[in-house]
Amino acid sequence: MTETLQAKALTFRPLYLQVKESLVRRLINGSWQPGQLIPSEMELARELGVSQGTVRKALDTMTAENLLIRRQGRGTFVAEPEEGRLLFQFFRLVQDNGGRSFPSSRILRSGPEKANRQEMETLGLVRDATVWRIERIRMFGKEPLLVETITLPAARFPGFDTIEEIPNNVYRLYSQRWGITIGAASEKLKATGADLRDARHLGCRPGMPLLHISRVAFDLEQNPVELRVSRCLTEKTHYRSELR
Amino acid sequence: MTETLQAKALTFRPLYLQVKESLVRRLINGSWQPGQLIPSEMELARELGVSQGTVRKALDTMTAENLLIRRQGRGTFVAEPEEGRLLFQFFRLVQDNGGRSFPSSRILRSGPEKANRQEMETLGLVRDATVWRIERIRMFGKEPLLVETITLPAARFPGFDTIEEIPNNVYRLYSQRWGITIGAASEKLKATGADLRDARHLGCRPGMPLLHISRVAFDLEQNPVELRVSRCLTEKTHYRSELR
DNA sequence: CAGTGGTCTAGACCACGCC
DNA sequence: GCGTGGTCTAGACCACTGG
Numbered sequence: 234m235t236e237t238l239q240a241k242a243l244t245f246r247p248l249y250l251q252v253k254e255s256l257v258r259r260l261i262n263g264s265w266q267p268g269q270l271i272p273s274e275m276e277l278a279r280e281l282g283v284s285q286g287t288v289r290k291a292l293d294t295m296t297a298e299n300l301l302i303r304r305q306g307r308g309t310f311v312a313e314p315e316e317g318r319l320l321f322q323f324f325r326l327v328q329d330n331g332g333r334s335f336p337s338s339r340i341l342r343s344g345p346e347k348a349n350r351q352e353m354e355t356l357g358l359v360r361d362a363t364v365w366r367i368e369r370i371r372m373f374g375k376e377p378l379l380v381e382t383i384t385l386p387a388a389r390f391p392g393f394d395t396i397e398e399i400p401n402n403v404y405r406l407y408s409q410r411w412g413i414t415i416g417a418a419s420e421k422l423k424a425t426g427a428d429l430r431d432a433r434h435l436g437c438r439p440g441m442p443l444l445h446i447s448r449v450a451f452d453l454e455q456n457p458v459e460l461r462v463s464r465c466l467t468e469k470t471h472y473r474s475e476l477r
Numbered sequence: 478m479t480e481t482l483q484a485k486a487l488t489f490r491p492l493y494l495q496v497k498e499s500l501v502r503r504l505i506n507g508s509w510q511p512g513q514l515i516p517s518e519m520e521l522a523r524e525l526g527v528s529q530g531t532v533r534k535a536l537d538t539m540t541a542e543n544l545l546i547r548r549q550g551r552g553t554f555v556a557e558p559e560e561g562r563l564l565f566q567f568f569r570l571v572q573d574n575g576g577r578s579f580p581s582s583r584i585l586r587s588g589p590e591k592a593n594r595q596e597m598e599t600l601g602l603v604r605d606a607t608v609w610r611i612e613r614i615r616m617f618g619k620e621p622l623l624v625e626t627i628t629l630p631a632a633r634f635p636g637f638d639t640i641e642e643i644p645n646n647v648y649r650l651y652s653q654r655w656g657i658t659i660g661a662a663s664e665k666l667k668a669t670g671a672d673l674r675d676a677r678h679l680g681c682r683p684g685m686p687l688l689h690i691s692r693v694a695f696d697l698e699q700n701p702v703e704l705r706v707s708r709c710l711t712e713k714t715h716y717r718s719e720l721r
Numbered sequence: 722c723a724g725t726g727g728t729c730t731a732g733a734c735c736a737c738g739c740c
Numbered sequence: 741g742c743g744t745g746g747t748c749t750a751g752a753c754c755a756c757t758g759g
Contacts, residue, residue, distance in 0.1 A: 247746075247747060247748090248747070248748070249748085283748080283749090284748060284750070285749090285750085285751095286747095286748065286749065286750080287747080287748060287749080290747085290748090304756085304757080305755065305756050305757075306755075306757035306758080307756080307757055308757095
């Protein structure tokens with residue numbers, strides 16, 4: 234770290250941010266795997282040639298971003314994509330009765346396609362780029378909850394078409410198979426009426442009000458890597474948003 | 478602060494949290510007003526008999542909760558309810574074209590009522606408690622955006638009925654008139670069809686899909702103080718949710 | 722009991738805003 | 741130039757975990 238000391242007053246970057254980036258790089262390039270115990274503050278401080286306090290500040294900001302989990306007396310661990318509570322970090326649909334179970338999935342279609350205009354724009358693709366497009370229904374027990382379309386840039390997910398069975402938890406798959414960690418997402422919500430396809434899949438009448446959620450998910454480097462459009466029944470379920 | 482040193486190993490509370498609570502109390506009881514410059518870290522440290530670092534940690538957590546705004550070189554200020562960006566902390570509706578202007582309001586009705594079941598439960602009221610209920614339309618220019626009902630416990634907002642004109646920004650009113658600062662809110666979103674009343678006010682057909690948002694807002698002590706139900710057209714507007 | 726993260730302190734220097 | 745918050749360091753002690 235000492236050799237990267239900045240020129241004074243120009244392009245000042247705090248040391249702890251440089252440390253943080255160096256550590257995030259280890260997450261990105263996979264040298265630190267999800268669930269793994271990382272070295273202690275003292276070890277990292279020695280290794281990087283900075284004080285323990287500076288390492289701590291870097292680790293604290295990463296913890297605040299849900300990249301790490303710190304446990305007093307045990308150590309600092311790489312957060313697992315969608316484990317435990319984190320499972321619900323990106324899943325905001327809650328049953329009205331308070332239950333927060335996780336819906337199962339049934340794949341409708343899956344395969345390579347040409348990106349449409351919306352996909353090109355949100356995922357930053359060139360014209361006619363290939364994407365993997367997955368359509369599935371998600372349900373609580375036997376009750377259909379939503380139908381969704383997931384779009385992935387084929388270039389970032391090579392060999393996706395060779396996956397034998399697409400799991401319910403795809404973020405975990407992205408991490409395990411391609412080392413892609415979803416760090417943030419941005420959702421746009423609208424109310425819309427069910428079209429004929431929605432109605433068929435969800436077992437409702439056409440025109441039924443649906444919650445339309447379009448999500449762009451970003452990797453640790455802030456690149457958009459997934460577009461997901463969900464159309465959701467909200468008779469027994471709602472979307473929960475906490476404003477802080 | 479020294480006289481409140483805790484008994485060892487029992488009910489351990491970090492010093493900086495005690496400091497934080499002591500400072501939050503100044504916000505609650507109004508001795509620090511919105512927009513005001515508060516004493517510097519050094520002054521607070523001296524006054525409370527702790528180190529500057531401990532004060533800093535307290536101030537940092539309060540800043541993270543949007544209670545304070547720190548500006549290097551200038552000082553630390555009490556956040557103004559719904560000022561600048563904070564205006565949009567609790568306003569998640571964005572125009573599809575990217576505009577984030579703030580809709581105007583037209584009051585439909587306003588007055589005292591008996592709390593209904595939902596209001597009793599979410600606001601923690603006794604049976605037949607009096608509430609203020611305000612109904613209004615909000616619009617971008619001449620285009621109706623939503624109709625909403627705001628419910629306030631009369632006990633927490635004495636004299637609300639004497640307000641000559643209810644402003645667009647009610648959170649600022651709560652703060653100025655009753656010293657009640659909204660610190661957090663929780664929203665439940667559903668898709669629903671417009672009823673006859675919605676249709677009349679919003680100028681749409683009955684059955685039109687609407688975004689139904691029901692919000693409970695909390696003061697700095699985590700008491701629920703406002704229930705707000707909004708029914709929103711989403712043809713040119715969407716609800717934005719950032720997942721981090 | 723050793724090792725980890727969590728808290729607390731004290732002091733130095735830096736970047737920023739304002740006069 | 742001065743005062744503010746922001747960074748960085750070093751060291752001490754505390755609370756928690758697991759062997």
